[in-house]
Ligand code: FES
């Protein structure tokens with residue numbers, strides 16, 4: 001067993017984990033963060049997406065020991081004082097879900113997309129979430145939700161990339177798919 005220290009959704013945890021333990025299993029089984037779900041065993045679906053130090057990753061592709069010393073945000077850490085994150089609200093308003101199983105990962109990936117590109121085109125949204133699968137095929141409303149969130153968040157929030165503050169004008173509109181594990 002290896003001791004790791006991880007800050008998850010604003011709370012610091014110190015736990016012993018086996019070196020083979022995946023981050024998603026650590027989150028769900030040791031920390032009770034069951035809002036992060038497992039939708040496949042092939043690293044394809046993206047349902048398990050969380051933010052690791054501000055960047056979207058598929059938590060089934062990361063070992064818990066690799067998160068030692070890091071900050072993790074899950075879907076459960078987005079709402080603040082009972083107020084939904086604009087992306088959560090947009091998914092609700094635009095009905096960007098059907099069964100909802102893909103939704104946690106979709107939301108986490110979509111937030112990361114807007115961090116990289118605050119005003120994505122429809123094509124850029126579709127490319128940006130290509131690492132996340134919706135088995136209900138509800139992509140049309142998911143794209144609408146991301147567009148709504150982009151409009152709502154544009155100009156109203158500062159965004160950070162890594163440790164650096166970036167202005168809304170400094171964006172990489174040609175960003176490659178940025179969900180770790182999405183690239184083949
Ligand atoms: S559970 Fe499917 S990509 Fe992680």
Ligand code: FES
Pocket residue numbers: 096097098099100101102103133134135136137138
């Ligand atoms: S809403 Fe059912 S998998 Fe996406």
